[in-house]
Amino acid sequence: MPNYFSILLSLVFLTACMTPEARAQEKTYDYIIKDALVFDGESVQPIKQDIAITGNRIVQLGQLTREEGREVIEAEGLVAAPGFIDLHTHSDFNPFVYPDLGNKVLQGVTTEVVGNCGMSAAPVTGAHKEHIAEVWRREGVQIPSKLSWESFQEYGEEIELKGLDANFASLVGHGNLRSAQIAMNPRDPTPDEVEEMKKLLREALDEGAFGVSFGLAYLPGTFSKKEELVEICREAGLKKNPCVFHMRSESKQLVEAVQEAIEIAREANAPLHISHLKASSRSNWPKIHEVFNLIEKAQSEGLVVTADAYPYTAGAAELGVILPNAIYQDPGRVARFKDLTKRKKLLRELRRHYEASPVSWDAIKIATVAQPKNFPLQGKSIQQIAETWGKTPVEALVELLAEEEFQVSAFYFSQSEAVMEEVLSKPYVAIGSDSIADGSASPHPRSYGTFPKILARCPKDAVTRDPCWGRSIHQMTVLPARILGLKDRGKIYPGFSADLVLFDPATVQDKADYANPKAQPVGIQWVFVNGKPVVRNGKYKPVHSGLFLTSQK
Secondary structure, eight states, X not given: OXXXXXXXXXXXXXXXXXXXXXXXXXXXXXXXEEEEEEOOSSOXXXXXXXXXEETTEEEEEEOOOGGGEEEEEEOTTOEEEXXXXXXXXXXXXXXXXXXXXXXXXXXXXXXXXEOOTTOOSOOOOGGGGGTHHHHHHTTTOOOOSSOSOOSHHHHHHHHHHHOOSSEEEEOEEHHHHHHHHHTTOOSOOOHHHHHHHHHHHHHHHHTTOOOEEEEXXXXXXXXXXXXXXXXXXXXXXXXXXXXXXXXXXXXXXXXXXXXXXXXXXXXXXXXXXXXXXXXXXXXXGGGHHHHHHHHHHHHHTTOOEEEEEOSOSEEEEEGGGGSOHHHHXXXXXXXXXXXXXXXXXHHHHHHHHHHHSOOOGGGEEEEEOSSGGGGGGTTOBHHHHHHHHTSOHHHHHHHHHHHHTTOOEEEEEOOOHHHHHHHHTSTTEEEOOOBOSTTSSSOOTHHHHHHHHHHHTSOTTOTTTOTHHHHHHHHHTXXXXXXXXXXXXXXXXXXXXXXXXXXXXXXXXXXXXXXXXXXOOBSEEEEXXXXXXXXXXXXXXXXXXXXXXXXXX
Protein backbone atom coordinates (compact mmCIF):
# COMPACT_ATOMS: atom_id res chain seq x y z
CA MET A 1 0.00 0.00 0.00
CA PRO A 2 1.48 3.42 -0.92
CA ASN A 3 2.54 5.73 1.91
CA TYR A 4 0.17 8.62 1.21
CA PHE A 5 1.57 10.80 3.98
CA SER A 6 5.08 10.52 2.55
CA ILE A 7 3.76 11.35 -0.92
CA LEU A 8 1.94 14.37 0.51
CA LEU A 9 5.09 15.63 2.25
CA SER A 10 7.00 15.22 -1.03
CA LEU A 11 4.41 17.34 -2.81
CA VAL A 12 4.63 19.94 -0.05
CA PHE A 13 8.42 20.03 -0.51
CA LEU A 14 8.18 20.37 -4.30
CA THR A 15 5.65 23.15 -3.91
CA ALA A 16 7.94 24.98 -1.53
CA CYS A 17 10.80 24.75 -4.06
CA MET A 18 8.81 26.38 -6.88
CA THR A 19 9.45 30.04 -7.56
CA PRO A 20 6.65 32.49 -6.61
CA GLU A 21 6.21 33.28 -10.32
CA ALA A 22 5.69 29.62 -11.20
CA ARG A 23 3.26 29.11 -8.33
CA ALA A 24 1.32 32.23 -9.30
CA GLN A 25 0.98 31.05 -12.87
CA GLU A 26 -0.30 27.67 -11.69
CA LYS A 27 -2.67 29.12 -9.02
CA THR A 28 -1.06 26.61 -6.72
CA TYR A 29 -3.25 27.04 -3.65
CA ASP A 30 -6.97 26.90 -3.00
CA TYR A 31 -6.70 29.50 -0.21
CA ILE A 32 -4.05 31.90 0.98
CA ILE A 33 -4.49 33.43 4.42
CA LYS A 34 -2.47 36.63 4.18
CA ASP A 35 -0.64 38.51 6.97
CA ALA A 36 -2.11 36.66 9.95
CA LEU A 37 -0.55 36.51 13.40
CA VAL A 38 0.02 32.75 13.48
CA PHE A 39 0.05 30.79 16.72
CA ASP A 40 1.10 27.30 15.70
CA GLY A 41 -0.26 25.66 18.87
CA GLU A 42 3.18 25.07 20.41
CA SER A 43 4.81 28.46 20.79
CA VAL A 44 3.52 31.20 23.07
CA GLN A 45 4.77 33.77 20.54
CA PRO A 46 3.02 34.34 17.18
CA ILE A 47 4.71 34.87 13.82
CA LYS A 48 3.23 37.15 11.19
CA GLN A 49 3.07 35.04 8.05
CA ASP A 50 0.86 33.57 5.36
CA ILE A 51 -0.80 30.16 5.28
CA ALA A 52 -1.55 28.22 2.10
CA ILE A 53 -4.24 25.55 1.89
CA THR A 54 -4.70 23.04 -0.89
CA GLY A 55 -7.37 20.39 -0.62
CA ASN A 56 -7.68 19.40 3.02
CA ARG A 57 -4.09 20.21 4.00
CA ILE A 58 -1.90 23.08 5.07
CA VAL A 59 0.80 23.04 2.41
CA GLN A 60 2.91 26.14 2.96
CA LEU A 61 3.80 28.79 5.56
CA GLY A 62 5.78 31.96 4.91
CA GLN A 63 5.52 34.91 2.56
CA LEU A 64 3.29 34.18 -0.42
CA THR A 65 2.01 36.31 -3.27
CA ARG A 66 -1.70 36.96 -3.53
CA GLU A 67 -1.69 35.77 -7.12
CA GLU A 68 -0.86 32.23 -6.02
CA GLY A 69 -4.21 31.58 -4.39
CA ARG A 70 -7.63 30.92 -5.90
CA GLU A 71 -9.06 32.81 -2.92
CA VAL A 72 -7.11 35.19 -0.69
CA ILE A 73 -8.20 36.01 2.86
CA GLU A 74 -6.84 39.31 4.10
CA ALA A 75 -6.03 38.55 7.73
CA GLU A 76 -4.17 41.66 8.86
CA GLY A 77 -4.96 42.12 12.56
CA LEU A 78 -6.39 38.61 12.92
CA VAL A 79 -4.92 35.68 14.82
CA ALA A 80 -4.66 32.34 13.03
CA ALA A 81 -4.68 29.28 15.27
CA PRO A 82 -5.17 25.56 14.79
CA GLY A 83 -8.83 24.65 14.94
CA PHE A 84 -9.86 24.16 18.54
CA ILE A 85 -10.36 20.63 19.85
CA ASP A 86 -13.21 20.30 22.34
CA LEU A 87 -11.87 17.43 24.44
CA HIS A 88 -15.07 16.76 26.37
CA THR A 89 -18.50 16.89 24.77
CA HIS A 90 -21.74 14.94 24.66
CA SER A 91 -22.53 15.82 21.06
CA ASP A 92 -22.78 12.14 20.10
CA PHE A 93 -26.31 12.47 18.68
CA ASN A 94 -26.27 16.16 17.70
CA PRO A 95 -26.22 15.62 13.92
CA PHE A 96 -29.36 13.51 14.27
CA VAL A 97 -31.31 15.55 16.84
CA TYR A 98 -29.93 19.10 16.30
CA PRO A 99 -28.73 19.13 12.67
CA ASP A 100 -26.73 22.14 11.46
CA LEU A 101 -26.76 23.84 14.86
CA GLY A 102 -23.35 25.40 14.22
CA ASN A 103 -22.72 26.31 17.86
CA LYS A 104 -19.31 24.68 18.00
CA VAL A 105 -17.75 25.83 14.74
CA LEU A 106 -18.91 29.37 15.56
CA GLN A 107 -16.57 29.13 18.56
CA GLY A 108 -13.67 27.96 16.38
CA VAL A 109 -14.06 24.29 17.29
CA THR A 110 -13.09 21.95 14.46
CA THR A 111 -12.98 18.64 16.37
CA GLU A 112 -15.33 17.37 19.07
CA VAL A 113 -14.51 14.43 21.33
CA VAL A 114 -17.65 12.46 22.16
CA GLY A 115 -18.38 9.33 24.19
CA ASN A 116 -17.52 10.88 27.55
CA CYS A 117 -18.72 10.13 31.10
CA GLY A 118 -19.31 6.45 30.42
CA MET A 119 -22.02 7.10 27.82
CA SER A 120 -21.44 6.86 24.08
CA ALA A 121 -23.58 6.43 20.99
CA ALA A 122 -21.88 3.12 20.23
CA PRO A 123 -21.63 0.25 20.58
CA VAL A 124 -25.30 -0.50 21.19
CA THR A 125 -25.70 -4.21 21.74
CA GLY A 126 -27.37 -6.67 24.07
CA ALA A 127 -29.46 -5.28 26.91
CA HIS A 128 -28.20 -1.75 26.28
CA LYS A 129 -30.54 -1.46 23.31
CA GLU A 130 -33.37 -1.14 25.85
CA HIS A 131 -31.59 1.40 28.06
CA ILE A 132 -29.65 3.83 25.86
CA ALA A 133 -32.62 6.16 25.29
CA GLU A 134 -33.27 6.39 29.03
CA VAL A 135 -29.62 7.19 29.74
CA TRP A 136 -29.65 10.13 27.36
CA ARG A 137 -33.12 11.38 28.36
CA ARG A 138 -31.87 11.84 31.91
CA GLU A 139 -29.38 14.32 30.46
CA GLY A 140 -31.97 16.16 28.39
CA VAL A 141 -31.34 14.53 25.00
CA GLN A 142 -34.13 12.76 23.12
CA ILE A 143 -32.24 10.41 20.82
CA PRO A 144 -33.81 8.87 17.68
CA SER A 145 -36.38 6.22 18.49
CA LYS A 146 -34.60 3.70 16.25
CA LEU A 147 -30.85 3.53 15.81
CA SER A 148 -29.45 2.27 12.52
CA TRP A 149 -26.22 0.96 14.02
CA GLU A 150 -24.89 -1.43 16.62
CA SER A 151 -21.11 -1.39 16.25
CA PHE A 152 -18.71 1.51 16.68
CA GLN A 153 -17.77 1.39 13.00
CA GLU A 154 -21.40 1.49 11.89
CA TYR A 155 -22.01 4.55 14.07
CA GLY A 156 -19.08 6.34 12.46
CA GLU A 157 -20.35 5.57 8.99
CA GLU A 158 -23.88 6.70 9.81
CA ILE A 159 -22.92 9.96 11.47
CA GLU A 160 -20.50 10.95 8.72
CA LEU A 161 -23.21 10.22 6.17
CA LYS A 162 -25.61 12.43 8.15
CA GLY A 163 -23.16 15.33 7.89
CA LEU A 164 -20.68 16.80 10.36
CA ASP A 165 -19.80 20.47 10.80
CA ALA A 166 -16.74 19.55 12.85
CA ASN A 167 -14.75 16.36 13.05
CA PHE A 168 -15.84 13.77 15.61
CA ALA A 169 -13.50 11.55 17.60
CA SER A 170 -15.15 9.11 19.97
CA LEU A 171 -14.42 7.26 23.17
CA VAL A 172 -16.34 4.14 24.20
CA GLY A 173 -18.59 4.51 27.21
CA HIS A 174 -18.04 1.88 29.90
CA GLY A 175 -21.77 2.20 30.63
CA ASN A 176 -22.51 0.85 27.15
CA LEU A 177 -20.27 -2.15 27.77
CA ARG A 178 -21.71 -2.95 31.19
CA SER A 179 -25.32 -2.37 30.22
CA ALA A 180 -24.89 -4.64 27.18
CA GLN A 181 -24.11 -7.51 29.55
CA ILE A 182 -26.17 -6.90 32.69
CA ALA A 183 -28.38 -3.86 31.89
CA MET A 184 -28.74 -1.54 34.91
CA ASN A 185 -28.39 -4.37 37.39
CA PRO A 186 -26.48 -3.27 40.51
CA ARG A 187 -24.61 -6.56 40.87
CA ASP A 188 -21.01 -7.29 39.99
CA PRO A 189 -20.49 -8.81 36.54
CA THR A 190 -19.21 -12.37 36.43
CA PRO A 191 -15.71 -13.04 35.07
CA ASP A 192 -17.27 -14.21 31.81
CA GLU A 193 -19.33 -11.01 31.57
CA VAL A 194 -16.22 -8.91 32.17
CA GLU A 195 -14.52 -10.78 29.35
CA GLU A 196 -17.46 -9.99 27.07
CA MET A 197 -17.20 -6.31 28.04
CA LYS A 198 -13.49 -6.36 27.22
CA LYS A 199 -14.17 -8.07 23.91
CA LEU A 200 -16.72 -5.40 22.98
CA LEU A 201 -14.25 -2.66 23.91
CA ARG A 202 -11.48 -4.36 21.97
CA GLU A 203 -13.63 -4.46 18.85
CA ALA A 204 -14.43 -0.75 19.16
CA LEU A 205 -10.76 0.15 19.70
CA ASP A 206 -9.86 -1.90 16.63
CA GLU A 207 -12.52 0.06 14.72
CA GLY A 208 -10.95 3.36 15.71
CA ALA A 209 -12.18 4.41 19.15
CA PHE A 210 -9.68 6.63 20.97
CA GLY A 211 -10.15 5.23 24.48
CA VAL A 212 -12.70 4.30 27.12
CA SER A 213 -14.65 6.62 29.41
CA PHE A 214 -16.11 5.92 32.84
CA GLY A 215 -19.07 7.64 34.48
CA LEU A 216 -18.70 6.56 38.09
CA ALA A 217 -21.26 9.04 39.40
CA TYR A 218 -23.97 7.74 37.04
CA LEU A 219 -25.91 4.57 36.42
CA PRO A 220 -24.63 1.97 35.71
CA GLY A 221 -20.99 2.98 36.35
CA THR A 222 -21.71 3.82 39.96
CA PHE A 223 -22.21 0.10 40.65
CA SER A 224 -18.74 -0.84 39.38
CA LYS A 225 -16.00 -1.85 41.79
CA LYS A 226 -12.32 -1.22 41.31
CA GLU A 227 -11.54 -4.74 40.05
CA GLU A 228 -13.97 -4.44 37.15
CA LEU A 229 -12.68 -0.98 36.24
CA VAL A 230 -9.05 -2.10 36.23
CA GLU A 231 -9.87 -4.93 33.83
CA ILE A 232 -11.66 -2.61 31.40
CA CYS A 233 -9.03 0.11 31.67
CA ARG A 234 -6.27 -2.44 31.09
CA GLU A 235 -7.80 -3.32 27.73
CA ALA A 236 -7.49 0.31 26.64
CA GLY A 237 -4.00 0.53 28.07
CA LEU A 238 -2.77 -2.27 25.81
CA LYS A 239 -2.88 0.25 22.96
CA LYS A 240 -1.94 3.21 25.18
CA ASN A 241 -5.44 4.59 24.77
CA PRO A 242 -6.53 6.80 27.68
CA CYS A 243 -8.94 5.83 30.43
CA VAL A 244 -11.13 8.90 30.88
CA PHE A 245 -12.87 9.31 34.24
CA HIS A 246 -15.90 11.17 35.42
CA MET A 247 -14.94 10.32 38.97
CA ARG A 248 -17.18 9.01 41.74
CA SER A 249 -17.10 12.35 43.50
CA GLU A 250 -16.15 15.93 42.75
CA SER A 251 -17.15 17.21 46.17
CA LYS A 252 -17.05 15.54 49.60
CA GLN A 253 -15.03 12.51 48.44
CA LEU A 254 -13.02 14.38 45.80
CA VAL A 255 -9.58 13.40 47.09
CA GLU A 256 -10.58 9.76 47.49
CA ALA A 257 -12.03 9.75 43.96
CA VAL A 258 -8.78 11.06 42.47
CA GLN A 259 -6.83 8.44 44.41
CA GLU A 260 -9.10 5.72 43.05
CA ALA A 261 -8.68 6.87 39.44
CA ILE A 262 -4.90 7.01 39.81
CA GLU A 263 -4.79 3.53 41.37
CA ILE A 264 -6.93 2.08 38.57
CA ALA A 265 -4.79 3.60 35.83
CA ARG A 266 -1.57 2.54 37.54
CA GLU A 267 -2.72 -1.07 37.95
CA ALA A 268 -4.02 -1.10 34.37
CA ASN A 269 -0.82 0.48 32.99
CA ALA A 270 -2.90 3.01 31.05
CA PRO A 271 -2.87 6.80 30.57
CA LEU A 272 -5.31 8.54 32.93
CA HIS A 273 -7.45 11.50 31.98
CA ILE A 274 -9.72 13.22 34.51
CA SER A 275 -12.85 14.84 33.11
CA HIS A 276 -14.01 18.34 34.13
CA LEU A 277 -11.58 18.69 37.03
CA LYS A 278 -13.18 20.77 39.77
CA ALA A 279 -14.01 21.05 43.47
CA SER A 280 -17.74 21.38 44.10
CA SER A 281 -19.30 23.02 47.18
CA ARG A 282 -17.56 25.65 49.28
CA SER A 283 -16.32 23.28 51.99
CA ASN A 284 -14.47 21.28 49.33
CA TRP A 285 -12.77 24.12 47.48
CA PRO A 286 -9.52 23.88 49.52
CA LYS A 287 -9.19 20.21 48.55
CA ILE A 288 -8.09 21.16 45.05
CA HIS A 289 -4.50 21.65 46.24
CA GLU A 290 -4.33 18.10 47.57
CA VAL A 291 -5.72 16.96 44.20
CA PHE A 292 -2.93 18.82 42.37
CA ASN A 293 -0.38 17.18 44.66
CA LEU A 294 -1.78 13.71 43.95
CA ILE A 295 -1.78 14.28 40.18
CA GLU A 296 1.71 15.75 40.08
CA LYS A 297 3.15 13.05 42.34
CA ALA A 298 1.70 10.37 40.04
CA GLN A 299 3.18 12.18 37.04
CA SER A 300 6.61 12.30 38.72
CA GLU A 301 6.37 8.53 39.21
CA GLY A 302 5.84 7.98 35.48
CA LEU A 303 2.05 7.79 35.18
CA VAL A 304 0.51 9.84 32.38
CA VAL A 305 -2.17 11.99 34.03
CA THR A 306 -4.04 14.80 32.29
CA ALA A 307 -7.37 16.56 32.77
CA ASP A 308 -9.83 18.92 31.15
CA ALA A 309 -11.90 21.80 32.50
CA TYR A 310 -14.35 24.49 31.41
CA PRO A 311 -14.38 28.20 32.37
CA TYR A 312 -17.70 28.24 34.24
CA THR A 313 -18.56 27.90 37.92
CA ALA A 314 -21.75 25.93 37.29
CA GLY A 315 -21.79 22.30 36.26
CA ALA A 316 -24.61 20.31 34.71
CA ALA A 317 -25.85 16.79 35.31
CA GLU A 318 -29.02 14.83 35.79
CA LEU A 319 -30.96 16.06 38.83
CA GLY A 320 -31.00 12.63 40.46
CA VAL A 321 -27.28 12.71 41.29
CA ILE A 322 -27.96 14.93 44.33
CA LEU A 323 -29.84 12.07 46.01
CA PRO A 324 -28.14 9.77 48.53
CA ASN A 325 -26.41 6.92 46.71
CA ALA A 326 -28.69 4.24 48.12
CA ILE A 327 -31.74 6.02 46.68
CA TYR A 328 -30.15 7.12 43.41
CA GLN A 329 -28.86 3.62 42.72
CA ASP A 330 -32.16 1.89 43.54
CA PRO A 331 -33.36 0.13 40.35
CA GLY A 332 -36.94 0.70 41.51
CA ARG A 333 -36.50 4.39 42.27
CA VAL A 334 -39.09 5.66 39.77
CA ALA A 335 -41.82 3.48 41.24
CA ARG A 336 -40.71 4.40 44.75
CA PHE A 337 -40.95 8.14 44.05
CA LYS A 338 -44.34 7.81 42.37
CA ASP A 339 -45.82 5.67 45.17
CA LEU A 340 -47.71 8.15 47.36
CA THR A 341 -48.16 5.55 50.10
CA LYS A 342 -44.37 5.55 50.64
CA ARG A 343 -43.86 9.28 50.14
CA LYS A 344 -43.75 10.21 53.87
CA LYS A 345 -41.06 7.63 54.60
CA LEU A 346 -39.02 8.80 51.58
CA LEU A 347 -39.30 12.44 52.63
CA ARG A 348 -38.17 11.63 56.19
CA GLU A 349 -35.14 9.80 54.85
CA LEU A 350 -34.22 12.66 52.54
CA ARG A 351 -34.72 15.35 55.19
CA ARG A 352 -32.31 13.51 57.49
CA HIS A 353 -29.80 13.23 54.65
CA TYR A 354 -29.91 16.92 53.73
CA GLU A 355 -29.77 17.99 57.38
CA ALA A 356 -26.49 16.09 57.65
CA SER A 357 -25.31 17.20 54.17
CA PRO A 358 -26.89 20.62 53.51
CA VAL A 359 -27.71 21.69 49.96
CA SER A 360 -28.13 25.26 48.62
CA TRP A 361 -31.46 24.79 46.87
CA ASP A 362 -31.27 28.22 45.25
CA ALA A 363 -28.00 27.13 43.57
CA ILE A 364 -29.59 24.21 41.69
CA LYS A 365 -31.48 25.32 38.58
CA ILE A 366 -33.47 23.08 36.27
CA ALA A 367 -31.96 22.78 32.79
CA THR A 368 -34.20 20.35 30.89
CA VAL A 369 -37.37 18.40 31.57
CA ALA A 370 -39.27 15.88 29.47
CA GLN A 371 -42.88 16.75 30.36
CA PRO A 372 -44.31 19.76 28.46
CA LYS A 373 -46.30 20.86 31.50
CA ASN A 374 -43.00 21.42 33.32
CA PHE A 375 -41.28 23.40 30.57
CA PRO A 376 -41.90 26.66 32.51
CA LEU A 377 -39.69 25.26 35.28
CA GLN A 378 -36.59 25.28 33.06
CA GLY A 379 -34.22 27.94 34.34
CA LYS A 380 -35.81 28.05 37.80
CA SER A 381 -34.12 26.91 41.00
CA ILE A 382 -35.44 24.18 43.28
CA GLN A 383 -36.05 26.92 45.86
CA GLN A 384 -38.15 28.92 43.40
CA ILE A 385 -40.12 25.84 42.35
CA ALA A 386 -40.77 24.97 46.00
CA GLU A 387 -42.08 28.45 46.69
CA THR A 388 -44.30 28.36 43.60
CA TRP A 389 -45.71 24.98 44.58
CA GLY A 390 -46.08 25.83 48.26
CA LYS A 391 -43.77 23.00 49.27
CA THR A 392 -40.41 22.56 50.94
CA PRO A 393 -37.42 22.16 48.63
CA VAL A 394 -37.17 18.45 49.48
CA GLU A 395 -40.85 17.95 48.68
CA ALA A 396 -40.44 19.84 45.41
CA LEU A 397 -37.41 17.73 44.49
CA VAL A 398 -39.29 14.48 45.06
CA GLU A 399 -42.38 15.68 43.21
CA LEU A 400 -40.39 16.83 40.19
CA LEU A 401 -38.34 13.64 39.95
CA ALA A 402 -41.54 11.60 40.24
CA GLU A 403 -43.38 13.58 37.57
CA GLU A 404 -40.41 13.47 35.22
CA GLU A 405 -39.51 9.85 36.05
CA PHE A 406 -35.95 11.12 36.65
CA GLN A 407 -35.68 12.50 33.10
CA VAL A 408 -34.59 15.94 34.27
CA SER A 409 -31.21 17.69 34.28
CA ALA A 410 -29.96 20.66 36.25
CA PHE A 411 -27.26 23.30 36.61
CA TYR A 412 -25.26 23.22 39.84
CA PHE A 413 -23.75 26.56 40.91
CA SER A 414 -21.22 25.13 43.32
CA GLN A 415 -17.74 26.10 42.15
CA SER A 416 -15.27 28.84 42.94
CA GLU A 417 -13.93 31.27 40.34
CA ALA A 418 -10.53 31.21 42.05
CA VAL A 419 -10.35 27.40 42.05
CA MET A 420 -11.48 27.32 38.44
CA GLU A 421 -8.63 29.66 37.46
CA GLU A 422 -6.12 27.53 39.37
CA VAL A 423 -7.29 24.43 37.51
CA LEU A 424 -7.12 26.18 34.15
CA SER A 425 -3.56 27.37 34.89
CA LYS A 426 -2.18 23.83 35.09
CA PRO A 427 -0.09 22.78 32.06
CA TYR A 428 -1.75 19.33 31.93
CA VAL A 429 -5.32 20.72 31.76
CA ALA A 430 -6.93 21.03 28.33
CA ILE A 431 -10.24 22.72 27.53
CA GLY A 432 -13.45 20.73 27.27
CA SER A 433 -16.89 22.32 27.22
CA ASP A 434 -18.80 19.33 28.64
CA SER A 435 -21.62 20.48 26.38
CA ILE A 436 -24.84 18.47 26.30
CA ALA A 437 -28.38 19.00 25.01
CA ASP A 438 -27.03 21.89 22.92
CA GLY A 439 -30.27 22.39 20.99
CA SER A 440 -32.60 22.14 23.98
CA ALA A 441 -34.61 25.09 25.28
CA SER A 442 -32.18 25.81 28.10
CA PRO A 443 -28.66 24.51 27.41
CA HIS A 444 -25.66 25.39 29.53
CA PRO A 445 -23.99 28.51 28.07
CA ARG A 446 -20.74 26.58 27.84
CA SER A 447 -22.23 24.87 24.77
CA TYR A 448 -22.07 28.23 22.98
CA GLY A 449 -19.26 30.14 24.66
CA THR A 450 -16.47 28.03 26.15
CA PHE A 451 -13.67 28.71 23.68
CA PRO A 452 -14.20 32.45 23.08
CA LYS A 453 -14.55 32.79 26.87
CA ILE A 454 -11.10 31.26 27.33
CA LEU A 455 -9.61 33.66 24.78
CA ALA A 456 -11.40 36.68 26.25
CA ARG A 457 -9.47 36.16 29.51
CA CYS A 458 -6.27 37.30 27.76
CA PRO A 459 -5.27 41.00 27.51
CA LYS A 460 -6.53 42.29 24.18
CA ASP A 461 -3.74 44.83 23.71
CA ALA A 462 -0.86 42.40 24.25
CA VAL A 463 -1.32 39.61 21.73
CA THR A 464 2.37 39.52 20.82
CA ARG A 465 3.62 40.08 24.38
CA ASP A 466 1.42 38.27 26.87
CA PRO A 467 1.90 34.47 27.00
CA CYS A 468 -1.78 34.03 27.94
CA TRP A 469 -2.70 33.89 24.25
CA GLY A 470 -0.24 31.19 23.25
CA ARG A 471 -0.85 29.13 26.38
CA SER A 472 -4.62 29.27 25.96
CA ILE A 473 -4.38 28.26 22.31
CA HIS A 474 -2.05 25.40 23.30
CA GLN A 475 -4.68 24.17 25.80
CA MET A 476 -7.24 24.04 23.00
CA THR A 477 -5.07 22.55 20.23
CA VAL A 478 -1.77 20.71 20.66
CA LEU A 479 -2.47 19.54 24.22
CA PRO A 480 -5.83 17.84 23.53
CA ALA A 481 -4.45 16.38 20.29
CA ARG A 482 -1.62 14.76 22.26
CA ILE A 483 -3.92 13.52 25.01
CA LEU A 484 -6.18 11.84 22.49
CA GLY A 485 -3.50 10.73 20.03
CA LEU A 486 -4.61 12.80 17.03
CA LYS A 487 -1.73 12.52 14.60
CA ASP A 488 -2.12 15.43 12.19
CA ARG A 489 -4.36 17.95 13.91
CA GLY A 490 -3.96 20.60 16.56
CA LYS A 491 -1.00 22.36 14.97
CA ILE A 492 -0.34 24.73 12.09
CA TYR A 493 2.34 22.95 10.12
CA PRO A 494 2.77 21.90 6.47
CA GLY A 495 1.21 18.51 5.89
CA PHE A 496 -1.26 18.82 8.76
CA SER A 497 -5.01 18.89 8.22
CA ALA A 498 -6.35 22.34 7.37
CA ASP A 499 -8.43 22.80 10.52
CA LEU A 500 -7.98 26.50 11.27
CA VAL A 501 -9.62 29.40 13.05
CA LEU A 502 -9.11 33.11 12.41
CA PHE A 503 -10.27 35.45 15.16
CA ASP A 504 -10.02 39.11 16.07
CA PRO A 505 -8.19 39.34 19.41
CA ALA A 506 -9.63 42.80 20.03
CA THR A 507 -13.24 41.64 19.91
CA VAL A 508 -13.35 37.90 20.58
CA GLN A 509 -15.85 37.29 23.37
CA ASP A 510 -18.49 34.84 24.49
CA LYS A 511 -22.03 36.23 24.75
CA ALA A 512 -23.98 33.26 26.10
CA ASP A 513 -25.12 33.33 29.72
CA TYR A 514 -27.76 31.53 31.78
CA ALA A 515 -30.45 34.03 30.79
CA ASN A 516 -29.56 33.84 27.08
CA PRO A 517 -27.62 30.58 26.72
CA LYS A 518 -27.71 30.37 22.93
CA ALA A 519 -26.19 33.79 22.20
CA GLN A 520 -23.46 33.45 19.59
CA PRO A 521 -19.93 34.66 20.34
CA VAL A 522 -18.27 37.52 18.50
CA GLY A 523 -14.83 37.85 16.98
CA ILE A 524 -14.56 34.43 15.33
CA GLN A 525 -14.14 35.40 11.66
CA TRP A 526 -13.15 32.28 9.73
CA VAL A 527 -13.19 28.58 10.53
CA PHE A 528 -11.82 25.90 8.20
CA VAL A 529 -12.64 22.23 8.67
CA ASN A 530 -10.55 19.95 6.47
CA GLY A 531 -9.77 22.82 4.13
CA LYS A 532 -13.36 24.04 3.72
CA PRO A 533 -14.61 27.33 5.22
CA VAL A 534 -17.53 26.56 7.54
CA VAL A 535 -17.52 30.04 9.05
CA ARG A 536 -16.84 32.85 6.59
CA ASN A 537 -16.62 36.46 7.78
CA GLY A 538 -18.34 35.45 11.01
CA LYS A 539 -21.25 33.71 9.26
CA TYR A 540 -21.90 29.99 9.59
CA LYS A 541 -22.69 27.93 6.53
CA PRO A 542 -23.05 24.16 6.89
CA VAL A 543 -20.82 22.40 4.37
CA HIS A 544 -20.44 19.12 6.27
CA SER A 545 -16.70 18.83 5.74
CA GLY A 546 -16.18 17.19 9.13
CA LEU A 547 -14.93 13.61 9.32
CA PHE A 548 -15.44 10.80 11.79
CA LEU A 549 -11.86 10.39 12.91
CA THR A 550 -10.42 7.07 13.98
CA SER A 551 -7.26 6.19 15.82
CA GLN A 552 -5.92 4.51 12.69
CA LYS A 553 -6.20 7.65 10.54
